[in-house]
Amino acid sequence: MIDEGVTAVLAARATTRNGDDSHTSGTGVRRNERTIRECTYQDFMKCQPLFFRGTEGAVDLTQWFERMETVFRISNCIVENQVKFATCTLMGTALTWWNLHARIVTNEVAYAMMWTNLKKKMTTKYYLRNEIKKIEAEMWNLKVQGTDVVAYNQRFQELALLCDRCFP
Template identity: 90%
Template sequence: MAPRGRPTRTTRSRPVTATPPPVTTTPPPVTDPTTTTSVTSAQLQAMIDEGVNAVLAARAATRNGDDSHTSGTGARRNERTVRECTYQDFMKCQPVFFRGTEEVVNLTQWFERMETVFRISNCTVENQVKFATCTLMGTV
């Protein structure tokens, strides 16, 4: 009987040797239906362009020819009319006032802020000069 608490060990009298797999001289037949081919970047770009053009042509064929004012359900969307920006609309966007004593950096920031206000308020080009002039402060 083996003593308690100790596992029993068995040893083999001769070493086990692994047999190497047989060496074949011919490669196995390819069963994968996909093959890899090298494609140049010009060929790849041509394939991408062809696919994009096909998608755009299919989309153009399904459009109704009404400049895409439909929501896809057959119901026509109402085109929003843009009203002209008034001085009150411009002032609601809180333009920055320029006093003329600031440095070049502040002048550049004033230009950028004014362009943003013009975009937000849908200010026409004709009104931009008039409205921006009203934000200039200081004595001449």
């Protein structure tokens, strides 16, 4: 009986549907489609991206990457603007490094770079090899302190993100 009722409702819905995907609610009233507009720099900055100075180390650089990617998604930042907007959050030695790179390859080439390529360049520059070795050693020697499994799990996840070479 329930199957028959469901089948009848679906059949009735199919006959009132105009046979197309016209975004109507079945009442003849057209639903509005959301249009996604291109992100502006102001939209990007309203999402409060992190700033990176270049002195913080691998942990903060990884967090900066993660926050940038979150801000890109939230603000609907198009691929062409990602490097341009992200590099506006660089400060101190990181900004000096970026300005030197842009001067060498020209601004047009520097800002045409893909986000993944910027991440690789920054990883090469700011992931110091001895710092990564310390993080890897901590990962392999990580132990639960007493019964604090939550703290162990949180630290394990943080280290796993940093050791993507160990855990691709």
